[in-house]
Amino acid sequence: MYVGGCVGITILLLCMGIAGSVHTDAANTAAIGFYTMFNFFYNVGVGSIVYAIAAEVPTSALRNKTFAIAIVTSNAMSTMWSFVCPYMFNPGYGNLKARIGFVFGALMLIFAVLGWLWVPETRNRTYEELDELFMNHVPTRQFTKYVTLAEGRAAEAYNAEHNILEDDKV
Numbered sequence: 001m002y003v004g005g006c007v008g009i010t011i012l013l014l015c016m017g018i019a020g021s022v023h024t025d026a027a028n029t030a031a032i033g034f035y036t037m038f039n040f041f042y043n044v045g046v047g048s049i050v051y052a053i054a055a056e057v058p059t060s061a062l063r064n065k066t067f068a069i070a071i072v073t074s075n076a077m078s079t080m081w082s083f084v085c086p087y088m089f090n091p092g093y094g095n096l097k098a099r100i101g102f103v104f105g106a107l108m109l110i111f112a113v114l115g116w117l118w119v120p121e122t123r124n125r126t127y128e129e130l131d132e133l134f135m136n137h138v139p140t141r142q143f144t145k146y147v148t149l150a151e152g153r154a155a156e157a158y159n160a161e162h163n164i165l166e167d168d169k170v
Helices: 001-023 026-056 060-089 099-118 127-135 150-163
Strands: none
Touching: 001 026, 001 099, 026 060, 026 099, 060 099, 060 127, 127 150
């Protein structure tokens, strides 16, 4: 959800930047439309999922500290951009107008790549399993394929309950 959201937002921001580079009324309307779509998709997807990622993915021992660092960093970046963006956007300074989509589109592309590389898939994983994965230094891209002790024990219990022998498996 995070990586897909980043890619979608990257495309919308780059389209907004392209529309802002063309100086017609139709292009201005298109840039406004792309920005409106960006706001919707950001708020529905990436903007809300980052808090869940920051709070749910870290190991139990570091969860509170990791979440605190994530929130502080997010607020610091928001504060920085609130001062920088008017200078980038307005005439007399950067005068980027809708071309500001190129700047933020490039940043979102970087976040999509970093998300693909470093944000693990935690679907159907318990906190115990996540802790085991982190303790065993399982690479992020291998989280879905790795069989944890809990999964192994559950499979053994299921097989024992249903009288399934190892030789019977296909």
